Amino acid sequence: MIDDAKLEALAKRLGTTAAERLDVEKTTREVLAGLREAPPRRRTWIEVHALRIAAALVLLLGGSFVVTRLIPRGGTEIGSHPAHLVADDLSDLTADELRAVLDQFDEMVDSTGVVSDSSDLRELDAQELRAVLRSLEG
Amino acid sequence: MAQPHVIAAPSDAALIAAWQSGDEQAAAELVGRHARALARYLSGAGAPDAEVDDLVQETFIRAFRSVDRFRGQCQFRTWLLTIGGNVLKDYGRRAARRKVVPLDESVRDVAGDPHEQTVASEAEARLAAGLKVLPRLQREVFLLRAQQGLEYQEIAVALATTAGAARVHYHHAVRRLKEMLK
Numbered sequence: 001m002i003d004d005a006k007l008e009a010l011a012k013r014l015g016t017t018a019a020e021r022l023d024v025e026k027t028t029r030e031v032l033a034g035l036r037e038a039p040p041r042r043r044t045w046i047e048v049h050a051l052r053i054a055a056a057l058v059l060l061l062g063g064s065f066v067v068t069r070l071i072p073r074g075g076t077e078i079g080s081h082p083a084h085l086v087a088d089d090l091s092d093l094t095a096d097e098l099r100a101v102l103d104q105f106d107e108m109v110d111s112t113g114v115v116s117d118s119s120d121l122r123e124l125d126a127q128e129l130r131a132v133l134r135s136l137e138g
Numbered sequence: 139m140a141q142p143h144v145i146a147a148p149s150d151a152a153l154i155a156a157w158q159s160g161d162e163q164a165a166a167e168l169v170g171r172h173a174r175a176l177a178r179y180l181s182g183a184g185a186p187d188a189e190v191d192d193l194v195q196e197t198f199i200r201a202f203r204s205v206d207r208f209r210g211q212c213q214f215r216t217w218l219l220t221i222g223g224n225v226l227k228d229y230g231r232r233a234a235r236r237k238v239v240p241l242d243e244s245v246r247d248v249a250g251d252p253h254e255q256t257v258a259s260e261a262e263a264r265l266a267a268g269l270k271v272l273p274r275l276q277r278e279v280f281l282l283r284a285q286q287g288l289e290y291q292e293i294a295v296a297l298a299t300t301a302g303a304a305r306v307h308y309h310h311a312v313r314r315l316k317e318m319l320k
Binding site: 002034 | 162165182185187198
């Protein structure tokens with residue numbers, strides 16, 4: 001088996017051909033040309049901190065946007081329909097609107113074909129009430 | 139009688155400072171000092187011969203552009219070699235995307251090149267092939283220690299590990315390479 005000294009000697013010889021072949025003058029010229037193309041730009045302390053603050057703001061605004069898009073606005077979203085109904089509560093209707101609603105109701109009851117001498121719902125029997133309800137379901 | 143005035147060569151740190159203040163010649167001097175060592179390291183780490191020049195250039199450009207991050211925690215050459223390792227890794231990724239034979243799976247075709255055939259011994263070729271199958275950290279620690287002659291503490295700082303861990307990686311690498319070379 002190869003010993004440590006021989007292994008190190010071999011390692012020291014590794015790459016010597018590539019090193020000898022390297023044209024150092026040309027490498028220097030190429031490196032300087034590369035550096036001239038885009039010289040190092042040193043960031044100042046203020047620039048670094050301004051970048052960090054800007055990154056934090058972007059994260060904050062982006063996060064807020066995502067949250068508002070993903071989470072429904074509980075109160076208004078869920079309550080929008082009930083709120084609409086509340087607005088249309090009978091107590092909010094004018095006298096003329098109430099009369100129109102009652103007329104429509106009478107028409108519906110009449111259209112059910114329920115035979116009754118009275119249009120008062122309290123005087124209808126169970127079967128007649130079911131017929132009215134079915135007509136209201138459409 | 140007056141003593142001959144000897145001008146000491148500027149240190150790497152002085153050249154880095156000069157480059158940071160815009161002295162292009164300082165950068166040229168640093169390239170001249172370290173280019174061959176870097177080429178040797180990259181070649182030992184598995185860089186194809188045809189790519190060594192480009193990889194050396196890319197390493198220097200990357201190093202000079204990020205030289206503000208070098209705070210003298212280790213020697214400039216050690217820091218440069220670790221950047222070279224990253225450049226080589228990126229090259230390997232690009233090569234894999236282009237469907238070129240991946241770096242770690244390729245074995246240098248020594249027999250196909252008459253020049254290399256005369257220069258590279260069989261043992262060297264086997265060592266090069268063995269290094270390519272080692273984990274990256276083991277390979278880099280082995281090369282920094284055995285090829286570049288660095289101390290474990292220096293290697294540890296450059297690779298962001300401990301001297302003890304670097305020593306362990308080195309011994310694992312040596313054990314595996316010996317098995318491959320026997």
